[in-house]
Amino acid sequence: MKNMFNRAAAAVLIIGLVSLACSGSDANTSVTEESDPTNAAHLELTATLTIGVELGDTNYVFGQIVEALQNKNGEVLVLDLSTMNVRQFSSDGEFICSAGRQGTGPGEFQRPMGMAVLGNDDFIISDMSGGAICVFDDSMNWKENIIGFFPRPPFTLRTAGDSAFVGMLPAFDREAGLTGYSIARMENSSEPVTVYSEEMRVFDPSRIGPLGADKDPIFTSDNAGHVFIAEAGTDAIKITGYNQSGETFISIDENVDRMEKTPEELAYEEAEFEEFSTRMGSRGGRMSGMELSFDPVLYRRAVTDLGVDSEDRLWVRLGAYRYPFWNVYNFEGDLLFTASLEIDDPDIDFMTVRITDNGVVAWVPDPSTWPRVLVLEIPDTI
8 A cells, every 4th residue: 555655745845943952061051053954955865786586596585674784894684574584695785694593492583573783793683572682793693692571672673882782662560551661771681771761651552553653752873872762743853862871962852844644644554553453352362352443643753763874973764755854963963964765666655764873774664566675875975
């Protein structure tokens, strides 16, 4: 149920910006500045490599890509839920090897969903059903499992240093009927070292499945331990940056015009809701027998993703544009430029773009053609 967004409507979007930049000192002095992104320099990312084929060598045929990343050598790691493994490709796109398979033994997965490449070039994979984060070295050898998560390991993982990572830990209070999260830094353990953000709220059965993430923040982090968290919302960009000890060093607070979702988008969300609620009810769990109704958020999120590149620039993907479009800031909160990816691809509006210290890759979780990974390049100059 894929639908290309009317880019002309997005192009005329006028965003009022108020950048709040904070100094690196403990005093955390704020500076307010007005700017207009329509006057900012703009650059376009380009695709330099495509990995994946529809038919042929099975090493290049993907089933369901759930994460893709580059390591510091430019090699590409692709996590495939269908084949329950992670595949490694050279910087030229040549298959090197794979790791993992379905199972319960060392280095095996039950439902791998998240992945991060750490500063020491180890990589970690969140095995949701296995209840562990699996650690592999840069030669694709399994090292250990990090266990002890309750009720499950974090769905999303981001690097935060040589052996540290940041994840969103789920939280429940069954007696009070509350559900929530904490975004925390961990290191070789399931126990948080630093908690950057947490919230508990009354459980709402209408916000199950994909709709449940509407109220959750979006976050990213880098190898230096900087953590950025964007609040959920439809009419403002609200981002806070923390150092690894949890002290705020940057705040961005910018009003934006709300953008309505199209009828096609709402229909797609409703279909996802119905599929998820039916599946949960058929399992005979807490959702079985409950009367659930579709209650969508009618406007797109202001911020849909975050990334940090090797030049210490924060990439903020804007939800007003269906195709990938970013405001890019320095760590003082100044808008440096805007950027977009506008390649000729039928699935461009649904493309996930992962921007990290090691490089930029993109994929489509549910493509209309076949699963593939793109390696992207950020121009050196604007």
